[in-house]
Amino acid sequence: MLTIEHSKSKYEQAKKHLAGGVASSLRASMKPMPLYAESAQGARLRDVDGNEYIDYLLGFGPLILGHANEELTNSILAAMRKGYTYGLQHDGEIELADLLVDILPCADRVALSGSGTEAVMLALRLARAHTGKHKIVRFTGHYHGWSDSIFTSFPGAGLSESVTSEEASSVVPPGTMGQSVNSLNDIILLPWNDPDVLESTLRSHASEIAAVISEPVMCNSGCIVPKPGYLELMRQLTEELGIVFILDEVITGFRLAQGGAHERFGIKPDLVTIGKAMGGGIAISAVAGKAELMKYIDTSAVSHLGTLNGNGVATAAALATIRELAKNNGSSYRRMEELLVSLSTGIRVLLHKHNIPGVVNQIGPVFHMMFINEHEVNDFDTFNKRDAGKYAKFAELMLSEGVLLRPNGLWYVSTAHEQADIDETLLAIDRVLGQLDE
Numbered sequence: 395m396l397t398i399e400h401s402k403s404k405y406e407q408a409k410k411h412l413a414g415g416v417a418s419s420l421r422a423s424m425k426p427m428p429l430y431a432e433s434a435q436g437a438r439l440r441d442v443d444g445n446e447y448i449d450y451l452l453g454f455g456p457l458i459l460g461h462a463n464e465e466l467t468n469s470i471l472a473a474m475r476k477g478y479t480y481g482l483q484h485d486g487e488i489e490l491a492d493l494l495v496d497i498l499p500c501a502d503r504v505a506l507s508g509s510g511t512e513a514v515m516l517a518l519r520l521a522r523a524h525t526g527k528h529k530i531v532r533f534t535g536h537y538h539g540w541s542d543s544i545f546t547s548f549p550g551a552g553l554s555e556s557v558t559s560e561e562a563s564s565v566v567p568p569g570t571m572g573q574s575v576n577s578l579n580d581i582i583l584l585p586w587n588d589p590d591v592l593e594s595t596l597r598s599h600a601s602e603i604a605a606v607i608s609e610p611v612m613c614n615s616g617c618i619v620p621k622p623g624y625l626e627l628m629r630q631l632t633e634e635l636g637i638v639f640i641l642d643e644v645i646t647g648f649r650l651a652q653g654g655a656h657e658r659f660g661i662k663p664d665l666v667t668i669g670k671a672m673g674g675g676i677a678i679s680a681v682a683g684k685a686e687l688m689k690y691i692d693t694s695a696v697s698h699l700g701t702l703n704g705n706g707v708a709t710a711a712a713l714a715t716i717r718e719l720a721k722n723n724g725s726s727y728r729r730m731e732e733l734l735v736s737l738s739t740g741i742r743v744l745l746h747k748h749n750i751p752g753v754v755n756q757i758g759p760v761f762h763m764m765f766i767n768e769h770e771v772n773d774f775d776t777f778n779k780r781d782a783g784k785y786a787k788f789a790e791l792m793l794s795e796g797v798l799l800r801p802n803g804l805w806y807v808s809t810a811h812e813q814a815d816i817d818e819t820l821l822a823i824d825r826v827l828g829q830l831d832e
């Protein structure tokens with residue numbers, strides 16, 4: 395039985411002056427309630443009641459080196475001792491830009507921002523500036539941050555959850571109350587992984603469409619991989635029709651490979667947005683891409699602003715994280731993938747043992763586990779048939795077993811995880827699956 399008395403009283407205290415009681419709305423969805431962290435090291439996190447967890451939430455994705463990684467911490471501290479942010483330029487920005495251009499296959503140049511949401515805003519702006527067109531094609535089940543101009547159809551984000559692919563072509567519902575009713579007028583919402591719909595829409599609206607934006611893997615809804623040839627078709631059509639192709643690699647950047655999903659899949663988009671893992675847990679993001687698009691920032695024709703953009707602490711964190719990941723020829727990616735293959739395979743065996751229908755979609759160091767009466771989940775409509783309540787219950791029971799999970803089913807692993815953590819986790823899952831339907 396999980397003791398969370400201290401977390402409970404802190405949550406009550408927080409709710410008094412902190413709106414929502416949490417700093418980002420999604421965190422409130424945790425069951426039985428949002429927990430309070432005391433400290434964390436490597437793959438383990440300790441809460442304020444002294445419970446210790448193997449952590450697969452990993453700060454919602456950024457902690458690719460685990461918690462409080464020694465090299466990363468030292469680099470951040472060294473940078474802080476020299477001043478945090480200058481409002482002047484410094485070597486860290488140049489080094490980071492050079493490194494990103496070196497590593498990311500699609501990058502001629504980069505721009506630095508503070509969050510994935512901001513990187514997406516900039517990428518859309520560059521696309522509109524370059525093409526002189528205004529419409530943006532995006533897909534159901536993808537998430538591109540919470541700015542008004544793109545926030546819709548995100549499972550768990552209220553109104554949009556009930557939208558099916560059929561409805562999506564005619565209705566683009568806001569993701570939240572308070573969003574301007576006009577903010578989504580420029581969005582064309584399509585089902586993902588459907589080559590025919592993509593081709594007919596792009597061909598018939600080419601004169602209005604500035605950009606297609608897509609996650610390379612639908613990590614936010616089921617970790618669904620693109621059908622063979624689908625991203626290639628996206629690339630080919632956008633090129634032919636004068637449309638900017640943006641891959642949103644905020645999750646997959648520095649996670650699926652050093653050069654992100656576009657390196658792994660061998661696709662060259664015009665722009666990519668990266669965040670999360672890039673900073674190892676410190677706020678930083680980037681837009682990277684073709685010189686002919688990035689040039690609009692040179693003259694400030696496209697405004698790119700942000701008080702803390704490229705600050706010394708964030709650039710030091712990104713440099714240290716990327717260099718750690720690059721060590722030994724990127725062998726940490728192979729290790730992380732091996733661990734997650736062993737974990738996801740083990741979960742499939744346990745689901746079978748307990749006769750519980752479920753699917754685990756895994757690619758690289760990220761996977762999605764869901765309880766669902768289907769053999770495969772390859773599109774958003776099928777994903778929406780999962781039993782989200784049952785999974786939330788599972789995640790809650792796993793806490794008592796010392797495993798911290800994201801309540802929606804997405805699991806991350808870090809370089810700090812060991813096979814022993816995976817083995818311990820599988821034993822815990824075995825026990826929890828045994829109690830799930832009680």
Ligand code: PLP
Nearest residue numbers: 509510511537538539642644645
């Ligand atoms: N794009 C994708 C694919 C994401 O998953 C996220 C966040 O989860 C974002 C953009 C927004 O990033 P941030 O939360 O840093 O604003």
